[in-house]
Amino acid sequence: AQSVSQHNHHVILSEAASLELGCNYSYGGTVNLFWYVQYPGQHLQLLLKYFSGDPLVKGIKGFEAEFIKSKFSFNLRKPSVQWSDTAEYFCAVNLANTGFQKLVFGTGTRLLVSP
Amino acid sequence: NAGVTQTPKFQVLKTGQSMTLQCAQDMNHEYMSWYRQDPGMGLRLIHYSVGAGITDQGEVPNGYNVSRSTTEDFPLRLLSAAPSQTSVYFCASSYDGSSYEQYFGPGTRLTVT
Numbered sequence: 001a002q003s004v005s006q007h008n009h010h011v012i013l014s015e016a017a018s019l020e021l022g023c024n025y026s027y028g029g030t031v032n033l034f035w036y037v038q039y040p041g042q043h044l045q046l047l048l049k050y051f052s053g054d055p056l057v058k059g060i061k062g063f064e065a066e067f068i069k070s071k072f073s074f075n076l077r078k079p080s081v082q083w084s085d086t087a088e089y090f091c092a093v094n095l096a097n098t099g100f101q102k103l104v105f106g107t108g109t110r111l112l113v114s115p
Numbered sequence: 116n117a118g119v120t121q122t123p124k125f126q127v128l129k130t131g132q133s134m135t136l137q138c139a140q141d142m143n144h145e146y147m148s149w150y151r152q153d154p155g156m157g158l159r160l161i162h163y164s165v166g167a168g169i170t171d172q173g174e175v176p177n178g179y180n181v182s183r184s185t186t187e188d189f190p191l192r193l194l195s196a197a198p199s200q201t202s203v204y205f206c207a208s209s210y211d212g213s214s215y216e217q218y219f220g221p222g223t224r225l226t227v228t
Contacts, residue, residue, distance in 0.1 A: 004157070043119075043219040044158075044205065090157060100146060100209060100217060101173060105157035 002027050004093050006106035013081050013113050021076040021109050023065075023091030030096040033074040034103070035065055039087045047089070050074065051096070061085070083115045116141050119220035121206050127226045128196040136191040136223050138206030146209045147189040148173070148217065149181065151202040158205065164189055196227045 005024045013019060025031065035047040048059025055067040065076045074091060091106040122137045140147065148163040150173075160173030164183040178200060180192040189208075193200060203224050207217040 009155075043221045044207075044217075045219070046216050049216070101148070101160060101163045101171070103160075105159075107155055107157040 002093075002095075002104055004091055004104050004106040006089075006091055006109050008109045009107070011109055011111045013111070015083055015113055015115055016080050017113075019076070019078040019081045019085070019111070021089055021091075021111070023074045023076065023093075023106060025072050025074070025091075025093040025104075027072075027093060027095055031093050032096055033065070033067060034092040035059065035063070035074075035076050036090040036092060036105075037087050038090070038108075044090065047076070081111075081113045083113050085111060086113045087111055118142065119206055119208055119218050121204075121220035121223050123223060124221065125224050127228065128193070129228055130196060130198060132196050134193050134196065136193070136204055136206075136225070138189045138191065138220060139187050140189075140206075140208040140218070141187065142208060142210065142218065143186060144208035144210045144218070145186065146211065146217075147183065148207045149179070149189070149191045150205045150207065151175065151200075152205060152222075153202050161191065161204075193225075196225075198227045201225060201227045 003026045033050040036044045037047045038044045050057045050067050088108045088110050090108045094102045119140045145166045149161040150158040159175045162181040164170045170181050203222050205222050206220040209217045
């Protein structure tokens with residue numbers, strides 16, 4: 001079965017540290033890739049997405065993600081985190097042209113940034 | 116625009132009770148979905164709709180019913196609540212099925228005792 005893995009369930013960083021959250025998927029074929037973020041007490045919102053083209057994708061709030069096809073990975077990065085980045089981050093994947101209903105979410109990574 | 120709204124925010128039910136979780140959006144989106152979020156499980160799709168009058172099952176539909184009589188509203192009905200349905204429920208909408216940019220509601224935290 002197709003699956004999405006986020007191996008880091010909890011990450012604790014100090015402000016200004018660099019962040020990398022892992023996301024791996026098990027699909028064969030062309031994929032669409034997403035990162036969503038859920039800030040405390042708020043709803044999920046889209047952070048960035050990759051459909052095709054440049055495998056390095058820039059998102060909001062200084063986040064970026066790199067698609068490495070050979071590794072089936074779409075890791076999320078930020079050079080210097082802030083306290084306001086404390087949130088839960090979800091990777092999501094589906095096969096291209098299959099529709100939003102086929103989107104599969106990872107289990108999430110809770111990030112805590114200490115001031 | 117209010118975006119996607121959900122009521123109630125919190126609910127406690129006894130096993131066997133029924134209830135309806137409300138979801139509404141004011142963005143004229145055709146596509147709407149219901150997800151449940153459980154610890155260690157990520158978000159899983161319960162039911163979805165691609166327009167008024169059209170619904171379909173997602174990954175975990177058992178024990179839930181939906182209907183879509185208007186573009187704006189997409190209620191989720193629990194027919195006979197079970198402890199396994201204790202979860203956080205999110206409604207989402209998007210303006211088409213290919214953009215994948217879904218707008219999520221604030222969630223309903225449901226506990227079934």
